[in-house]
Amino acid sequence: xxxxxxxxxxxxxxxxxxxxxxxxxxxxxxxxxxxxxxxxxxxxxxxxxxxxxxxxxxxxxxxxxxxxxxxxxxxxxxxxxxxxxxxxxxxxxxxxxxxxxxxxxxxxxxxxxxxxxxxxxxxxxxxxxxxxxxxxxxxxxxxxxxxxxxxxxxxxxxxxxxxxxxxxxxxxxxxxxxxxxxxxxxxxxxxxxxxxxxxxxxxxxxxxxxxxxxxxxxxxxxxxxxxxxxxxxxxxxxxxxxxxxxx
Amino acid sequence: xxxxxxxxxxxxxxxxxxxxxxxxxxxxxxxxxxxxxxxxxxxxxxxxxxxxxxxxxxxxxxxxxxxxxxxxxxxxxxxxxxxxxxxxxxxxxxxxxxxxxxxxxxxxxxxxxxxxxxxxxxxxxxxxxxxxxxxxxxxxxxxxxxxxxxxxxxxxxxxxxxxxxxxxxxxxxxxxxxxxxxxxxxxxxxxxxxxxxxxxxxxxxxxxxxxxxxxxxxxxxxxxxxxxxxxxxxxxxxxxxxxxxxx
DNA sequence: GGCACCGTTCGGCGCGGCCCGAACCGTGCC
DNA sequence: GGCACGGTTCGGGCCGCGCCGAACGGTGCC
Numbered sequence: 012x013x014x015x016x017x018x019x020x021x022x023x024x025x026x027x028x029x030x031x032x033x034x035x036x037x038x039x040x041x042x043x044x045x046x047x048x049x050x051x052x053x054x055x056x057x058x059x060x061x062x063x064x065x066x067x068x069x070x071x072x073x074x075x076x077x078x079x080x081x082x083x084x085x086x087x088x089x090x091x092x093x094x095x096x097x098x099x100x101x102x103x104x105x106x107x108x109x110x111x112x113x114x115x116x117x118x119x120x121x122x123x124x125x126x127x128x129x130x131x132x133x134x135x136x137x138x139x140x141x142x143x144x145x146x147x148x149x150x151x152x153x154x155x156x157x158x159x160x161x162x163x164x165x166x167x168x169x170x171x172x173x174x175x176x177x178x179x180x181x182x183x184x185x186x187x188x189x190x191x192x193x194x195x196x197x198x199x200x201x202x203x204x205x206x207x208x209x210x211x212x213x214x215x216x217x218x219x220x221x222x223x224x225x226x227x228x229x230x231x232x233x234x235x236x237x238x239x240x241x242x243x244x245x246x247x248x249x250x251x252x253x254x255x256x257x258x
Numbered sequence: 259x260x261x262x263x264x265x266x267x268x269x270x271x272x273x274x275x276x277x278x279x280x281x282x283x284x285x286x287x288x289x290x291x292x293x294x295x296x297x298x299x300x301x302x303x304x305x306x307x308x309x310x311x312x313x314x315x316x317x318x319x320x321x322x323x324x325x326x327x328x329x330x331x332x333x334x335x336x337x338x339x340x341x342x343x344x345x346x347x348x349x350x351x352x353x354x355x356x357x358x359x360x361x362x363x364x365x366x367x368x369x370x371x372x373x374x375x376x377x378x379x380x381x382x383x384x385x386x387x388x389x390x391x392x393x394x395x396x397x398x399x400x401x402x403x404x405x406x407x408x409x410x411x412x413x414x415x416x417x418x419x420x421x422x423x424x425x426x427x428x429x430x431x432x433x434x435x436x437x438x439x440x441x442x443x444x445x446x447x448x449x450x451x452x453x454x455x456x457x458x459x460x461x462x463x464x465x466x467x468x469x470x471x472x473x474x475x476x477x478x479x480x481x482x483x484x485x486x487x488x489x490x491x492x493x494x495x496x497x498x499x500x501x502x503x504x505x
Numbered sequence: 506g507g508c509a510c511c512g513t514t515c516g517g518c519g520c521g522g523c524c525c526g527a528a529c530c531g532t533g534c535c
Numbered sequence: 536g537g538c539a540c541g542g543t544t545c546g547g548g549c550c551g552c553g554c555c556g557a558a559c560g561g562t563g564c565c
Contacts, residue, residue, distance in 0.1 A: 099343055
């Protein structure tokens with residue numbers, strides 16, 4: 012018998028993520044969108060009954076929240092904190108050593124490496140570029156912990172992103188999030204999420220398949236100007252894989 | 259079959275914490291010290307052989323590192339990131355609903371609620387008080403993410419804590435860490451750890467049983483002066499449970 | 506109303522885990 | 536050298552969990 016808290020609570024919670032199917036669900040839901048139970052079941056390759064059981068447990072455990080609409084059961088991650096937790100755990104987990112087998116997969120991998128959402132903010136090479144540019148431009152400062160500068164508040168306002176409403180949330184304004192392709196931080200937190208959403212609203216970016224994000228031509232120029240960068244720097248690696256190939 | 263990464267890596271990693279015994283090990287190791295295999299086995303109430311097996315897996319999974327000394331096997335958490343991960347998970351896990359049964363347990367609980375280490379920094383009521391005072395005094399600033407101010411750098415230097423060496427580490431200088439008794443943040447990160455260690459060096463605090471921390475009388479006065487606070491604010495709730503009772 | 510579809514519930518099966526005790530090895534102490 | 540002690544290895548038992556298929560209920564469409 013131990014004096015303080017034993018590990019049952021923690022173990023029970025961790026067990027929710029200790030199953031490949033449930034973990035796969037959470038990774039899929041990292042795109043920030045709501046999925047139906049059937050979609051998740053198909054994506055994971057399990058029977059609908061199995062998926063239903065797993066979802067019930069994930070919801071009961073507080074990792075997911077559900078929303079019933081007609082005959083559909085939509086689920087999504089409960090809050091950004093859960094997304095961060097899943098990302099943190101996934102970052103420490105060893106990669107299953109599964110190099111891309113097919114051309115399609117390789118192309119999809121390249122698209123994801125270039126730009127993708129990480130829950131609700133921007134990740135990949137573009138995300139890291141943005142992060143670095145924001146530091147250079149004095150929007151962010153990391154002389155003592157990552158922080159948004161007063162300069163940054165006005166810069167955001169110029170983009171149509173008022174900061175005040177973001178302060179009301181419990182979520183930290185800005186936060187480092189380690190990029191698993193670049194191995195360097197990109198911007199998370201309330202500001203990271205707001206920027207990602209604003210880019211979509213402005214048409215600077217569009218959603219690709221899965222978590223992939225595409226930068227539109229006009230978006231590239233506009234973003235380059237806002238960051239005082241050369242537009243060529245923001246271009247994707249190869250020009251072919253930015254559009255849907257054929258299927 | 260899914261296109262991107264499946265959940266096996268994440269699940270395997272989470273499984274390390276999905277066992278009550280292993281989870282208990284990690285919680286015990288949150289005190290930041292190295293424990294022997296036998297100590298952990300006794301604390302968890304399992305056979306030595308069982309503990310040995312668990313430790314091997316935790317080390318292989320990168321959560322723990324071990325150090326052999328003679329016939330002892332010392333283990334500790336691999337790095338502060340692991341400690342943060344365990345804390346984050348534990349904070350989300352539901353409490354096992356086990357109210358303190360005995361007077362001893364209640365007293366120990368009160369001591370922990372007052373002041374304890376959270377891996378390597380200060381937590382509990384005292385930790386939260388310190389955090390608030392540092393904000394008031396302008397050592398910390400959270401107008402845009404938590405950050406250490408220039409003012410704070412000199413304040414730390416006055417305490418004999420040079421900041422420059424801390425910048426060399428990959429660890430963030432300052433970080434919020436949610437306190438599970440106070441439900442409010444206290445100070446983590448490299449500065450949080452350095453402060454906690456400095457207080458011990460100065461004799462302002464001493465280690466109690468387990469993760470408990472005691473504030474010495476002289477420490478109370480010195481800390482109150484450094485923070486420009488009333489010393490009475492820093493006093494523990496009741497005077498009796500600060501020392502070893504009798505047994 | 507009839508049908509297709511999404512999701513849930515219920516048994517039952519099989520695997521993998523967690524745990525222990527016993528035997529063994531190495532270290533340190535007397 | 537002998538003994539005590541910490542830790543590890545091995546074999547075996549047991550329980551829980553994840554999976555499925557089949558049957559059922561509810562919803563929406565025609």
